[in-house]
Amino acid sequence: MSEAASRIKVIAFDVFGTVVDWHGSIMREVERLGLGIDADEFALAWRREYVPAMQTVMDQGEWVILDVLHRRILDGVLARFGLDSMTETERRELNLAWHRLDPWPDSVAGLDSLRSRYIVCTLSNGNIGLLTEMAKRAGLPWDCILSAENFGKYKPHPDTYLGVARIFDVRPDEVMLAAAHQADLDAARGCGLATAYIERPLEFGAKHPKDIAGSRDNTFHAADIPALASQLGCDSVAGIG
Amino acid sequence: MSEAASRIKVIAFDVFGTVVDWHGSIMREVERLGLGIDADEFALAWRREYVPAMQTVMDQGEWVILDVLHRRILDGVLARFGLDSMTETERRELNLAWHRLDPWPDSVAGLDSLRSRYIVCTLSNGNIGLLTEMAKRAGLPWDCILSAENFGKYKPHPDTYLGVARIFDVRPDEVMLAAAHQADLDAARGCGLATAYIERPLEFGAKHPKDIAGSRDNTFHAADIPALASQLGCDSVAGIG
Numbered sequence: 001m002s003e004a005a006s007r008i009k010v011i012a013f014d015v016f017g018t019v020v021d022w023h024g025s026i027m028r029e030v031e032r033l034g035l036g037i038d039a040d041e042f043a044l045a046w047r048r049e050y051v052p053a054m055q056t057v058m059d060q061g062e063w064v065i066l067d068v069l070h071r072r073i074l075d076g077v078l079a080r081f082g083l084d085s086m087t088e089t090e091r092r093e094l095n096l097a098w099h100r101l102d103p104w105p106d107s108v109a110g111l112d113s114l115r116s117r118y119i120v121c122t123l124s125n126g127n128i129g130l131l132t133e134m135a136k137r138a139g140l141p142w143d144c145i146l147s148a149e150n151f152g153k154y155k156p157h158p159d160t161y162l163g164v165a166r167i168f169d170v171r172p173d174e175v176m177l178a179a180a181h182q183a184d185l186d187a188a189r190g191c192g193l194a195t196a197y198i199e200r201p202l203e204f205g206a207k208h209p210k211d212i213a214g215s216r217d218n219t220f221h222a223a224d225i226p227a228l229a230s231q232l233g234c235d236s237v238a239g240i241g
Numbered sequence: 242m243s244e245a246a247s248r249i250k251v252i253a254f255d256v257f258g259t260v261v262d263w264h265g266s267i268m269r270e271v272e273r274l275g276l277g278i279d280a281d282e283f284a285l286a287w288r289r290e291y292v293p294a295m296q297t298v299m300d301q302g303e304w305v306i307l308d309v310l311h312r313r314i315l316d317g318v319l320a321r322f323g324l325d326s327m328t329e330t331e332r333r334e335l336n337l338a339w340h341r342l343d344p345w346p347d348s349v350a351g352l353d354s355l356r357s358r359y360i361v362c363t364l365s366n367g368n369i370g371l372l373t374e375m376a377k378r379a380g381l382p383w384d385c386i387l388s389a390e391n392f393g394k395y396k397p398h399p400d401t402y403l404g405v406a407r408i409f410d411v412r413p414d415e416v417m418l419a420a421a422h423q424a425d426l427d428a429a430r431g432c433g434l435a436t437a438y439i440e441r442p443l444e445f446g447a448k449h450p451k452d453i454a455g456s457r458d459n460t461f462h463a464a465d466i467p468a469l470a471s472q473l474g475c476d477s478v479a480g481i482g
Contacts, residue, residue: 129409
């Protein structure tokens, strides 16, 4: 086992895109509604304003959870797609699509393997209620759900990465962030955390393949979560049983 | 199913005494150290100052997690038991005994049953790291770990009970607190939550049986967690499979 693998005690996972397929899941929810729109474009439009919406919250210094931001963005996107007639009840229901995202096929097995040796938690900008309902539906076996909501700050604010270390009373270099987004990993590394890049080439859908090179500065680089578990020397759960 | 059982969406559990046997577990850790002291009395003494220590924190308006309070109390208790010679390393290790509490024999099965229908979380004055390590070791299948640490207030502050409803975006009467302590349940009921009294006659050890009458005002009264699940119409997990 590598020096990093034996030093790490906690692995914190980014969730949207890294553990769950937000683009495919939102597309499926939109298609099911039969709205006659391009579900691929709708999903991308809804997600596109996520980072600027969080930035606005952080600039204004008042805490607003992601469910509320998703809803604000949704209202604007619906207008642009000519769907102003959608009722309040329908909008509330559609907004909860983010609580029902499906995991990538490897996620549950990979997390189970990692849990055999590490504390495995979320570190997501999703709110606690969203992450809890998602985990319950999808069978994601988190040891603990941690969210931007715990810290009153959205990633990439340092309070989030350092907050994980504080909560588990470990040093920052005993925590590793696993994510499919290099900017998130760079911010974590800036706080002293180890980093694992997870390739998710289809995060934005089959029509929009993503660069998955990752930075050489990451501690680990893995094709998926079981591959990370393997690099860390964790047995597959089947192997343990 | 009763009207209350169908209204409730989230069941939040008190942990120390309700889900885990703190007295027996602390006694066993102390006995293992072979200190030549009365382990029963030592466990009771360590726990006795928990409520006043939290009250001091709340009065002073500065947040301190339970791990830190446990350690402050431990130092005083060690002095009174003539154990001043215990080293810093030994004290740190003994303080983590609260992360290693054993569940009551029925707890894991009972929580599994409840999870088939409800979101099942903690609402404990224990800090998030403590509760996570305890759950991982004991196999407690929480959907989510919530702690006084999430709210910066200890129970029985209303922010804790109402905070559970806020996090899951439900009304207070859609949340039920389950606890072996009537004062905790009374405070929850005062915030509009449903309440379930769990009998734990041996919370303070076999030598100190506890009154388990509970108040008639509780929504449910159960001998243990599976009995609560049965009253709520939850199948046992074996029955589901």
